[in-house]
Amino acid sequence: MSGKKGAREFTQMVPSENKKERTFIVEFWAKVFDILRWVSLFQLLCLLVRRRPTYLFVDAWVLGHLLASLLAVVYVRFSNTNAFWYFILFYSYLRVFEIIVYQVNVLLFDEHRASLRGQDYYLRSYRRIVLLLLHNYFEIIFWFAASYLVLAGQFSFEKFHGSLVGVIYSSFAVMTNIGSAGISARTLAGLYVLWAQSLVGLFMTLVSLARFISILPVPRTLEEKEDGKGRPA
Template identity: 45%
Template sequence: MRNSDNPKAFILDFWAFIFKVLGKVSFFNFVRFLFPSARTGLFSEAWALGHVVLSVLSVPAVLYIKNYYVGLTIAAYALLRVFEVVVYQTNVLLFDEYRATKAGKDYTLHGYRRMVVLLMQNYFEIIFWFAAQYIFFDSLFSFSVEGSHESVFGAVYTSFVVMTSFGYYNVTPLGVLAYSLVIGQAMIGLFMTLLSLARFIGLIPTPKSRDISEQ
């Protein structure tokens, strides 16, 4: 069949463009725009590790600092950061190499192990960011387990349960925003879990086989 007989595929180009634009909408890129000297791999790693620390600190901050505007600022930044992480990981998984190949450029990674470490950092970071959300937006949920939103470990546990499954037996959403948070985290958790498994499997060396058909 001639190439002209096939309609031009556009779906990859469409989503590659969408996620390229979404990738620009991040505080990370804004900081690098203001400080060009920050455009290094070392800064990127420090940024990722620093946000893991910030996400962990956000949970007790929202819980113990009894100030609405502080909590709102943390909650808003948490959602922005989660959005940034998901867009970044989607670009790395699907579109960065695709765009580079179409542009005739070489595409290389710093290293697969580095990529997996950063991915795991992002995974646990998201759990803590959402834990802060469950504390701040506690009035939007009904918690069946005592302490699910009244302690650091309770909030982290609630976030972990939602992140690792579609079941949220100890937290019931009471409105559209609450359902959006829970469904959003469950979908992100599924995506990040599959991505983590794929990355880990990719690192496992394939042993040689004695079966001639497999050689």
């Protein structure tokens, strides 16, 4: 009996000891992504005006960039090579980077930072953040489609011969891994771009699934241990 009692005491001691044990991985990456978020035109604008962005401004920013990304694909497809092409290329990758950093911060670190400051953390709306995420998802598809056209010499277009619809479809297929992309890399640089979009697509798909699950209604259950443990409405 004394042996069993000692075992129970040991198992009860472990959780309390673990709570006091120091860890650094969360704080490390929270700091890294807190720095990376400044690689963003949005953050720089907020810094210049010295005001916290309103929800309406954020909505307009996201919707405006979705339209801008689509127009960028159309412009590159139906214009001749010029300096503005390379501005689009630079800004497309900057914008994709900004979106990824933002999503990582919202998903993992914003609430953590707020709790360390002793502040409450709230989202404006679960449905709103899912809609904004979908806007970001398709915006990334359009930005990569524009980059494929700017860097056309780095790729082989197996289908549609680089048409507008074809290059958007290829970007969608690379992003989602659904269907045949019809595009392949001719150079190492092209391979890096395809690889980058595949990784971005995997991350955005996982985030999208997590967000969709968070807004699904939770049915009540007859199990007392399970009932009342649903997600907040």
